Amino acid sequence: MHFWTTSRLYGGAMEGAGSGAPSVHTALGLTDDELVAIEGILGRAPNHLELAMYAVMWSEHCSYKSSRTHLRRLPTEAPHVLVGPGENAGVVDVGGGVAVAVRIESHNHPSAVEPYQGAATGVGGILRDIFTMGARPVALMDSLRFGPLRDARSRWLFEGVVSGISGYGNSVGVPTVGGEVVFDEVYAENPLVNVLCLGVLPKSRLVLGRASGVGNVAVLFGSTTGRDGIGGVSVLASAGFGDAEAEQAKRPSVQVGDPFEEKRLIEACLELLDAGLVVGIQDLGGAGLTCATSETAARGGVGMDVYVSEVARRQPGMEPFEVMTSESQERMLAIVTPESLDEVLATCNRWEVRATVVGTVTDGGRLRILERPGGEVLADVPASSLHDDAPVYDRPVSPPADLAELRAADPAHLPPPADCGEDLLALLADPAWVYRQYDHQLFLNTVEPPGGDAAVLRLKAPGLARTSPEAPTAALALSTDGNARWCALDPRQGTAMNVAESALNVACAGGRPLALVNCLNFGNPEHPEVMWQLSESIDGMAEACRALGVPVVGGNVSLYNESRGRDIDPTPVVGVLGLIERLDVRPPGVRMVEGGRLLLLGRTVPTLAGSLWALQVHGHRGGTLPPLDLALHARLVELVRSLVEEGLAAGIHDVSDGGIGVALAEMAVRSAVGFDVGGLHDHVALFSESPSRVVLCVQDHAAEQVRRRAGAAGVQLSELGTAGGDRLVVRGLLDVGMDQAQAAWRDAIPTALAPA
């Protein structure tokens, strides 16, 4: 039996004081009750290796033990859903024999400790989830949140994360086609890095992470296994942050990425899958080999013998527990028949990918870790117990004590701006500084680049047989959205508004919303307020998804986003995938055309609750959110989609952060065409973020038809004014020159990054 000390596992940080050293299971993050449960499963005390395996698999990150009971309330089914939550990625049928795989995941904690590698390995991990399904990864999106850039540490985190995504994503050869970036005090100590990946596959290549066929072999391929990332899921991802010293101590738990290894891994894997050489395949992510072997065995209802001696090591002297829990990146596990083995090894060899047989599929459902084939048995547990028997907690929920007070604090009482133009300019920020660092064009699919309402991608991928030339050219629309200002005031409605906004963004690109993935970033689940926020948020998401007919096909929960005892505001991030059935011309995009008429679809509720203006200008976070009518919103989404599809819009933008004011200004600065609008009586009308609204720029001849269509859909339409000239004018409120507006927009981020 091999032993290790807790101090080695934690790099010395968790060394117990004097004789009161923590027990091993506690140091590994398991509770006393969880230890009792493990003893019950095994019928004996677990040895140290077994304990380490349960600790990583039963961690919050791997087991979703606090959230699972709530996640069951989400709608996950629709006829086009081929694979729903629970697998490596959700997969939807988009017609023509083609399917799309999509997943979003957080890498918040690693990025807080080491921004470049934390973000880079976040990209690497999500890519593996996609090509594990047999899909060619064709697009990434990043949803990023940091503290304000006036803080040097926030600037370091922001620049590091963006470089990490750029360095890894560009090199691995998958374009980053969009995302969002938000700066808010609540993320100063705990940034959020959520990465979404989309892949395309022929339906026939869909594979699942299952082991089957007793006597088949388990092949580990890709990178060698090292001491990096040991306990990442339990040490990093399932606990909050304390002081700076503790963060230093956590650094060795961050993995290091190698995009070139991953690139070869992608090519080798897709080639193996195309040739039908593997029975099942699984990536190694959180909890490493323990997770990959137990999950494939459990899903296939079989057992597995794993030989630690056969795992290629990055360094000598590694203990079995280190081999089994290492989170070294760029590794995959494939289940292969003995007859195919030589061909599998040859394919890997061609791509210069290391491949070794490390195990055998057995019957009986036991996961046994052996020192070597035929050697000493180091661990012996029911494979499914690591996954299926993880505890499920129904943790106490209660609304935050200050909620009523927060909702009562209406920003209507804030002093109106002396100059609305100045406030408007302060709310503008061009994200180009971020996305210019990302290859967003590879594969020649990116029709609508980052910066618009939704990315628009042609539906094709290398190696995917093309449909006939006459077939309509389908495309995908993809948007990620989150808004913690809303969710802090009302997690239920705020989340529903997020979902609504994301679906509307997709519609603005001409897409019909097909599926949603979510990344639920919340604080410490042991705080009843956080569990209440999570539970409410899930209910809001479920309501909106049902009303809009969008199934949830996958998700990720990131808890313990806290530092120094302070939880982040609830930040559910959603990614909505839409299908554009026919894309013959570029969608209108966020712009104006000279002489166009500016119309508003939807009704403005005069409120500044949860608005960007209230926060950015006054640091105010209170109020009661305006109502969301989901039935009306569903009609608006379909109306907008059809108007775009039929080419009736010359420019379009949904109204969200910063209200109509920012929507108009963004359309103007992006196209260098000004506007002259009226009918907005005060700053409240200008900056209100009430939901279900879209600004349209239409040519004269289309205006009447748009009006009729809106009427038929029961959506209110009002005339805002006209596009043209070189000034941004809202009668009675503001009058700003185009040059000034463009400079404020373009320079916002670069200026903030280079403080005088």
Added chain:
Amino acid sequence: MAARVGVVLFPGSNCEHDVVEAVEALGAEADIVWHAKSALPDVDAVVLPGGFAHGDYLRPGAVARFSPVMSAVGDFVADGGPVVGICNGFQVLTEAGLLPGALQKNSGLKFLCTMVSVRVETANSVLTSAAETGQVLRIPINHFEGNYTCPAETLAELRDQDRVVLRYVDNPNGSTDSIAGVCNEGRNVVGLMPHPERASDPLLGSEDGRVLLRSLLAHVPALR
């Protein structure tokens, strides 16, 4: 007979499919050529596509020049065959000594993926023969190491011999003399940082790259 283009695939290349798609759309046939091959198939032109050959570890192109296929590419060049290196392919060609100069990190020390305007400085190369001198093209760049540099005497030679093929209208990366592309003395090898294949469809926002790829395909028979 359609022109046949060999597109070299190093481990870590990533624009090979895009080049294939763009030249096929112009009526050519394309073969992806694995880097470990020591001979080229029967092709009329060769493209070294963009990406990160061998991970670009050490220095972009520094390892790729030793891939077996590169000696075959060298022979092909010596026979007068047209060869174009795009982005990472340009970096490989300079490392292999088939083009002068080197590409260092962008002056802004950031990766840059953005649309730029480049001016065709000479129509006398395999990549610009169908274009007009002075013509301005909108083509995206996508690189970290695109800052062209060379010794003063090389620069003088490039200018004197009319071998600066493309210049940036607004220098995005600090390149010497705003150079975006150069050719060899034989004018059959061209390296450029912008990606013409990414400007090959109106849906992508520009078709200006097609004139360059069309030049390459049109000149194939004449040059062999």
